Amino acid sequence: MDLLSYKSKGDKKNSDFFWESLDRIYRWRKAKGLDQVLGKMRAILLQVSSGNALSYLQELYMMTPYRLQACYKNKTHSIYVLHNTDASPKYIVLEPHSPDFEDESTCFNKLYPLTDQTPQAHYIGEVYHAGQIDEAKSILMAQNVSFLEHDRSPNDFFSNQNFLFTRLSPYTGNRVGYTHSTMQDIDALELGTPFSLSQDAYSKLNVAGNFATEHGFEKILLGVDHCATRVLSSSRECAILEFTLMSNYYFWGAFNISDMNSSTNVTRYAGEEESSDTDSPAKVFTANNTPYFVNAFEGKPMPTEEFVLNLGPRMHHIAQAVADGEHSGQKNIDYVVSVLKSDAGINFLAKIFGECKEPDLKQIFSKRSRYSLLITEYIQRCFGYDNFFTKANVAALTEAAGADEQIKQRMDQHGHVFD
Numbered sequence: 001m002d003l004l005s006y007k008s009k010g011d012k013k014n015s016d017f018f019w020e021s022l023d024r025i026y027r028w029r030k031a032k033g034l035d036q037v038l039g040k041m042r043a044i045l046l047q048v049s050s051g052n053a054l055s056y057l058q059e060l061y062m063m064t065p066y067r068l069q070a071c072y073k074n075k076t077h078s079i080y081v082l083h084n085t086d087a088s089p090k091y092i093v094l095e096p097h098s099p100d101f102e103d104e105s106t107c108f109n110k111l112y113p114l115t116d117q118t119p120q121a122h123y124i125g126e127v128y129h130a131g132q133i134d135e136a137k138s139i140l141m142a143q144n145v146s147f148l149e150h151d152r153s154p155n156d157f158f159s160n161q162n163f164l165f166t167r168l169s170p171y172t173g174n175r176v177g178y179t180h181s182t183m184q185d186i187d188a189l190e191l192g193t194p195f196s197l198s199q200d201a202y203s204k205l206n207v208a209g210n211f212a213t214e215h216g217f218e219k220i221l222l223g224v225d226h227c228a229t230r231v232l233s234s235s236r237e238c239a240i241l242e243f244t245l246m247s248n249y250y251f252w253g254a255f256n257i258s259d260m261n262s263s264t265n266v267t268r269y270a271g272e273e274e275s276s277d278t279d280s281p282a283k284v285f286t287a288n289n290t291p292y293f294v295n296a297f298e299g300k301p302m303p304t305e306e307f308v309l310n311l312g313p314r315m316h317h318i319a320q321a322v323a324d325g326e327h328s329g330q331k332n333i334d335y336v337v338s339v340l341k342s343d344a345g346i347n348f349l350a351k352i353f354g355e356c357k358e359p360d361l362k363q364i365f366s367k368r369s370r371y372s373l374l375i376t377e378y379i380q381r382c383f384g385y386d387n388f389f390t391k392a393n394v395a396a397l398t399e400a401a402g403a404d405e406q407i408k409q410r411m412d413q414h415g416h417v418f419d
Contacts, residue, residue, distance in 0.1 A: 001250070001270055003030075009253030009387075012263040018237040025245050032139045038248040039129030040271060040280035042183045043090040044224065044318070045175075047105065048371050049120040053080055053095035054201050056371035061208035062344050063366070063376050064320055065221045066091050068205060072192035074156040076101055079191050087279040088223040089126070090183050094157060096120055103154050104168055112312040121373050123315035125165070125175035126227070126283075128247060133164045133180050145246060148175070162189045166246065171239035172229050172285075173313045176246045215339050220332045225277050225321035225379050226266075228284035230304050231313045236287035239313075240265055243283060252282070255391050260398040261289050261300040266388050278321050282388065286316065286398070303402025316401070317365060317375035324382055333362045333380040340366075349375070350400035353393045356382035363393050365400055375401065 003026040029035050048056050057080060060066050069083040069090070076098070082091035101120060109119035130136040137147060148158055148165045158165055164178045181189055197205070212218065231239045244251060244267060254265035265287070269280035288295065288305035295302050307316065327335040333352060340346035347367040354362035359382065366376040377397070 003250050003270060006250060008251055010255040012254035012256040012265065014237060014254070018241065021241050022244065022251055025241060026250075028143070029245075029248070034136070034139055035248040035270065037131055037136050037139065038178070039131070040087075040269060041089045041126050042129050042179055042181070043092050043127040043177070044227070045092045045094070045124040045127060045177065046315075046372055046374075047094040047096070047120060047122050047124060049118055050096045050099040050101065052121070052371045053078060053093055054197075054204065056093060056369070057082070058204055058208040059369060059371060060091065061205055062211055063340065063346065065212075065218060065223055067209065068197075070186045070191075071195050071197060073097075073195050074192035076155050077157060077192075078195075079157060081186050081191070084223045085278075086184065089281065090186075092127075094124070094155070101154070108168060108173055108312060112310060114310040115312060115373065118373065121371065123174065123372070123374060125177055127163065127177035127179050127183075129182065130164070130178040130180055133178055136178050137164055140246060143245060157191065160190065169239070169242060171231055171235040171242055171313060174229060174315065176243070211344065215336075215343075216327060217336065220323050220325075220327060220336060222321040222323055223278040224281040225319040225377075226282035226284050227318050228286060228316050228377075229314065230307050230316040231285060231287050232308050233288035233291050233305060235313065236263070236265065236285060239285050239287075240267065243267060243285075247283075249283060252388060255389075255394065256289070257391060257395045257398055258289070259301070259395050260304070260402070261295060261302050262286055262304040262398055263289060264389070264394050264398075268388075281319075301399070301402060303398055306402070311373065315374060317377045319363075319377035319379050322362075322378050322380040324380060324384075331356055331362060331380060331382070333364065333378050336378060337364055350396070353396040353400075354382075354390070356380065359383040359385040361385060361390055361393050363389075363397055365397055 065084050066082040070081045072079040078095045080093040105122040106119040109115040109122055146167045148167050150159045162179055166176045248270050249267040250270040252266040252268045254263050256263050265285040266282055268282045286304050288302050292305045322333045325332050349365040349367055352362050352364040354360050356362050362380045364378050368375050
């Protein structure tokens with residue numbers, strides 16, 4: 001697509017600095033050929049606490065279409081690779097062997113009151129295709145992008161020559177990774193020594209997988225639709241610009257959610273037209289409109305900034321796309337959520353928002369996973385709805401996320417500013 005002529009959507013006002021910088025980034029990417037060097041999202045990478053991988057895999061089996069493809073071990077971690085479709089990004093789940101394992105991400109988590117007790121659980125980032133890793137690195141380093149040196153991480157996963165990772169972003173707490181691999185031949189990535197789960201572990205995964213199959217989820221759940229990071233209000237524009245500089249995504253647009261004192265900002269894959277968001281999921285950035293200390297004068301809701309103050313800038317939720325249609329007389333999303341609630345004991349933050357009586361969206365947030373600290377969103381686009389979201393739904397979802405019991409309890413006990 002022609003990024004220089006694209007008119008972004010939405011009503012959120014951005015600074016002159018943002019628009020001037022975005023234009024310069026697009027022109028720079030075109031001049032350097034970066035959009036041709038970089039491709040789709042190939043993997044979603046996260047770490048859980050030592051001992052929690054199997055429980056998290058069971059959760060993914062019930063709530064998503066992802067299934068275990070391979071397991072590896074290196075000196076410090078067990079590595080689990082999950083597969084959906086050939087076009088979809090993989091899930092790569094890292095589990096430290098020791099509860100005492102520390103790296104940059106665990107140190108980052110210890111800075112915040114609601115993550116310092118589970119410092120190993122952290123969303124790390126996404127891995128994008130790069131035809132030539134060295135070429136991508138050379139182009140990006142010329143723009144002062146800093147990369148994690150292969151010998152500087154205690155986890156050998158980041159020493160793998162098949163990958164290249166940026167350092168933690170000061171704006172999002174995430175990394176951006178690159179690989180020359182299409183991720184179809186996982187063994188060729190040399191992630192470690194292959195191993196098999198115990199028979200008991202396989203049995204538990206089979207129970208979770210059979211639950212999804214018996215309820216017909218394999219025809220309803222399509223894969224990751226988008227990944228949404230929450231950042232401080234002061235970091236919003238920089239986070240978007242940083243990501244657009246390091247990827248071949250474009251700024252789709254942003255909407256002001258005034259009732260929730262926030263904005264939702266969307267970036268999408270700028271590659272081939274036939275690609276869907278489940279092939280290379282959108283990246284969303286949500287932030288307060290005003291910083292918490294200024295908002296104190298006005299007393300408006302600020303669920304986004306409260307989340308960041310208590311858990312740090314980080315991935316907030318991963319959305320799973322639900323196929324349009326009905327099952328057992330209900331919209332697919334209503335059916336999936338009702339089954340997960342009644343038969344699997346999965347808890348959700350609020351009701352499903354959206355009507356879908358015409359082209360529209362229906363969406364809902366789960367409660368935060370105890371293993372990944374991530375919320376799962378389900379999203380169904382009905383009757384060919386081709387916009388990314390509706391302001392009404394986003395406002396309702398943002399308000400629902402603000403009902404997080406841990407954050408509310410923290411606010412009641414300590415006020416709106418973290419220790």
